[in-house]
Amino acid sequence: MTKIPRALVLIALVIVCVSAQEPKPSVSDTEFQKVLVAVSNEDWDTSLALSAKYLKQMEADDERLPRLRYIYLYSAAGKVSAGRMKYDELEPLVKGFVSKEMALPFRPITLNCRGAFNFICPSDDSNTKFMVAASTKAATTILAFEYVQLKAPFDFASHEDEAASVVGNVDAIVPNPNKSRVLILRLYITKATIELKEPRTQISINRFNF
Secondary structure, X not given: OOOOOHHHHHXXXXXXXXXXXXXXXXXXXXXHHHHHHHHHOOOHHHHHHHHHHHHHHOXXXXXXXXXXXXXXXHHHHHHHHOXXXXXXXXXXXXXXXXXXXXXXXXXXXXXXXXXXXXXXXXXXXXXXXXXXXXXXXXXXXXXXXXXXXXXXXXXOHHHOOOEEEEEEEEEEEEEOOOOOOOEXXXXXXXXXXXXXXXXXXXXXXXXXXX
16 A cells, blocks of 8 residues: 655645634625615515525624524525425425524514514413514515514513514424415524614514514
């Protein structure tokens, strides 16, 4: 057997070590803004492509990562709603988010929930559960019913009309078994904390508000 010169072995080890220590490319604020604009404009192809790219680049401790996961999820659902992606393609894309942290956009709180799209609607008297019917701008498609379980009670009545977001763990993502383009997903979030948007301002319910 031919002996490998020691110098070549050392060079190979150095190359491997240097490659392993190379940091991921960072995502600039300008780049992140591009994906926010794309998803707000319901440009699903662009927002899915950018969010997929940035998910690979972001470090695990980047505070924007939970929101980027949401953008990716809903961009994929948006493509299904527009008929540019099939459910068979959607399912493998979303299952990797289960058990990971996700941040939902800021949405107004309401106690009058019947027919309310893109509003936070308390589900019962415990003040620990709410749901959102997250729809497209035209409200022709529900991208997902979001069901959220909070860690602690929240006084929704005292904050009606204020905007809030939540961060929590993804318990389940369930694509519509009927493969309808009217309702795409059901999203279940647990162990969530709620954050009010400051200062107290009105937000548009017809766009993503991060």
